[in-house]
Amino acid sequence: MKTSNHLLYCHLKKYASFEDSDFPQMLSYFEELDLKKKDIVMKAGNLCNHNFFVMDGCLHMYFTSEKGTERTVQFALEGWWISDFLAYHNRTNTDFNIQAVENTKVLAISYEKQEQLYHDFPLFERYFRTIHQIGYGASLNKMKYLHNLSKEDIYLHFTEHFPEFAQRVPQYLIASFLGLTPEYVSEIRAKKRS
Known part of the structure; x- marks a missing residue:
């Protein structure tokens, strides 16, 4: 199946079985969004009503x-x-922002449409x-590394x-994600080069 949404098709096929002929109908529950770098697609304080597939x-x-510092929790x-x-499930306001690191294309599905998708295509559950x-397993591994490795080893393990992250994502965002300062990441990188 060659469509502009081929990636979602392949991802679904990896984890679920379905008839190819059903995919266009499945896709109709999603909205395609084109984001420019720095665009915010989910804003803290607002109802979390969408799930996004990159x-x-x-x-x-x-x-x-x-203190006004931005702390990245996920890429x-x-x-x-x-x-x-959690906010999506509980139908509550979010404490987080989701922002494009680069020009990004996503498929967005609202809570209501996802619930309908579950009803119409149970394979999605x-x-x-x-x-x-x-x-969840990946987040547990992150916690293990944060508690178990030195700050330098956390950065080296991650990169x-x-x-793919180290090459595409600005170092200050990687530092934020790992609980490090950009200055410390610069020191590690300089030490690694020498």
């Missing part, structure tokens, strides 16, 4: 601390889902359960295991 580009989710590249899943289990 087709091209990169998003990051962050909150602003009491999403092509083939990844991103939302404040299994699909999202699998996606959320994988995401070695996720080179």
Whole structure:
């Protein structure tokens, strides 16, 4: 199946079985959004009513601390889902922003349409359960590394295991995600080069 939404098709096929002829109808529940770099697609303080699938580009989710510092908690590249899943599930306002790191194309699905999608295509319940289990496992691994490794080793582990991020995402966002300062990341990079 060659469409502009080929990535979602392949991702679904990886985790669920369905008839190819059903895919166009499944796709009708989504809205395609083209975001420019720095566009905010979810704003803190607003109802979290959408789940986003990245087709091209990169998003990051962050909150602003009491001191006014932005703290990145999640990234999403092509083939990844991103939302404040707890606020989305509870139908509440979010404490997070989701912003485009670069020009990005996403498929957005509202809470209401996702519920209807579950009803019309039950395979999506299994699909999202699998996606959320994988995401939860990844967040546990992140916590393990943050508690177990030195700050330098956290950065080196991240850049070695996720080179696509290291090449595409600005260093200050990686630093924020790992709980480091941009200055410290610069020191590590300089030391690694020498």
